[in-house]
Amino acid sequence: MRILFLTDNFPPEVNAPANRTYEHCKEWVKEGVQVTVITCVPNFPKGKVYKGYRNKIYQKEEIDGIVVIRVWSYITANEGFFKRILDYISYAFMAFWAGLFVKTDLILATSPQFFTAVSGALLAFFKRKKWIMEVRDLWPESIIAVGAMERNLFIRFFEWLEKRLYLYSDHIVVVTDTFKQKIKERGVNPDKISVFKNGANLAFYKPTKKPKYLVDKLGLNNKFVFAYIGTHGMAHGLHFILHAINKIKASHPDYMFLFIGDGAEKNNLKGMAHELDLTNVIFLDSVSKELIVEYLNLIDVALVNLRKSDTFLTVIPSKIFEAAAMGKPILLGLEGETKKIVEGYKAGLCFIPENESSFLCNLHRIGSEKDIYNDYKAGCFKLAADFDRSKIAAAMLERIKNL
Template identity: 30%
Template sequence: MAIRVLLMTQWFDPEPTFKGLVFARELVSQGFDVEVVTGFPNYPGGKIYPGYKMRMLQKEMIDGVNVTRVPLYPSHDKSKFGRILNYCSFSISLILYSLFCKRPDVIYSYHPPLTVGVGAAIIGLCRRVPVVNDVQDMWPDTLRSTGMISNKSVLSVVGSVCAWVYKRSTKIVVLSPGFKTLLIERDVPSEKIEIIYNWCAEDYVSQSQDLNKPVFKVNNKFRVLFAGNMGRAQALDVVLHAARIVSTKVPTIEFVFLGGGLEVDNLKRLAQELELNNVEFFPPVPMGMVGSYLSSADALLVHLKKDELFRITIPSKTQAYMAAGRPLLMAVDGDAADLVKLSGSGLVAESGNANSIAEAVIQLFNTPTDERHAMGQNGVSYYEKNLSMERGVEKFGSLFKSLVKH
């Protein structure tokens, strides 16, 4: 019989997510019996998506994947109380459903938020099922770094809950070597931790490139694109200051911001205050259109605020940028910068340093076209060999099978 995997994630398609439908669908194609337990789609706006209505339970089939949606409090605004209620309500619903659904052979838990890991640990304990906890954000570090929580006592409690979740996990999957090192420093046994790099939504990237439809005005602009969430962690005010420096030196360079997030309005105000005429904002677009924007840009920018946590983080957009075949401008220190250097897929700038970012942008602009093209192809090649969904899901599949055998 097929191994039954209960995939627990608060966010799932049609919400933007990195381990969503493409992951579940690939597991099904590898012969696993997959059920996804998730919430009603409301991220990132905090409003239930059109076509969905909150109810006690909703089951649907998406591309051969069984999806079960459980109720939650929809919220994703600046209210800390609303965010906490959002996380906790989903965790409670997740536990109540999973206690009585068909017993899985393996539980996969996507973190963040931590509350999903708590629910998975409880179900794993009650139903005697191995739990694989996929840690994408290191809590409480991320909460402190993004400013969501600053109270030391609360952060200490979150840290204690994390330690309990890690202890209850059969295996912990992390996205970078730095994450593994940090967990080992926190007394998690090395043999419990597996490094599996993230991949991107490859079908969306390749599909939208095939459409070959222009998404920008046809002119002589050299476009540097940032695509994705614009929150505190991204610290994009630094990039706007870099844009101001660039505007006086190379007026034909344009910075494009694609997406949504809590800081979008603040960034737009700052751009007006700085009187920037080389910056353009685009609203979020469906996943199927993102690749068209990536492939139409001349360079793709990654930036996170300067923080020790982000030195061990590889932002998920990195993989999509590589797969899109455009040169990267990596303004994240540590593991992410090392990845770009190793792959030869672009240039590196210092995070949080507007002058460094501006210099790297201008250097990339002055790089011959064939060399920029080679950077893009280096990224594609490295992605396919080391970071692709096929490679990643193969590793997850092997991990699930090894746990069931035991």
């Protein structure tokens, strides 16, 4: 069987779309599937081409048995709506042309932005092949949720296009149960929608002791470490976190907060921390996937937060599974499906999004109550076992074969 996979994020990028696609494709290759991925030159999230790559029209490599074709795209940092749209459209256009020359039995195109899905749909039409639309984000709904754009003519067009893609696809894969319900409410037959949630590669995420070299380097001896790891964007509500922890910098000097990653709001957050004279905060740039494991071993609690919005009730951040695989209790500022998972497995504590008293109360509980902390560690390992990425990839492959 041959699968052509379209995604604008892929390793060596380390964000959630890149990790999910790579880990699924790697498992499928082990099962004898020929997988070709068409993607961009690695540049996320800074909008700068990674060392060792050039933004050429076409280049080809192989990663763990996966044939990877990289095409030219307009590269920009994750800043400015219209620049990002140009980025998305340029990739979709180039991926379509490259895909015309790839032999395949089935096409799979993944969001969050659905211009990739447009390319997949067009390839399916011209190549007379079935195609699957993987929905990782309800786009353009999420654009409105973060305040990047108000509902206007562009948004209405994107919503029309979104529905046409749902109806035209041969099958839809979503990452949450709520996504399936929302798409069903758009008039799409629920029988053509499958849910394959995110997870973690348990063979890769191995908990060990805190790396001493990082403890010494960052001055974390005798510190209880909370960490947010991921994109610093408009959706993540990190300004709220900085305001809240400003209240406890004097009363809890043993608490330290790491913010690891990059994004459109990174510089604003660093400026805010400077203005507030936050002595309990350390900002670090994005690191490789291998080093992420080192930093996960370094921390005591994984902080996962999003802005308060009904749209985010539908999402499940993949970082909860990676933290769980490392046995790191989760302090979650998100409601909906994610809250049900964390509370169901007793893998951490949940606070009301953007509610300071709720955040600080649960912060103190998870940081000071040793017994419940150890219970949450045990809950994390149970959660990770049930969301083993290899099992999810195998189940998804079986569904693909049935098409």
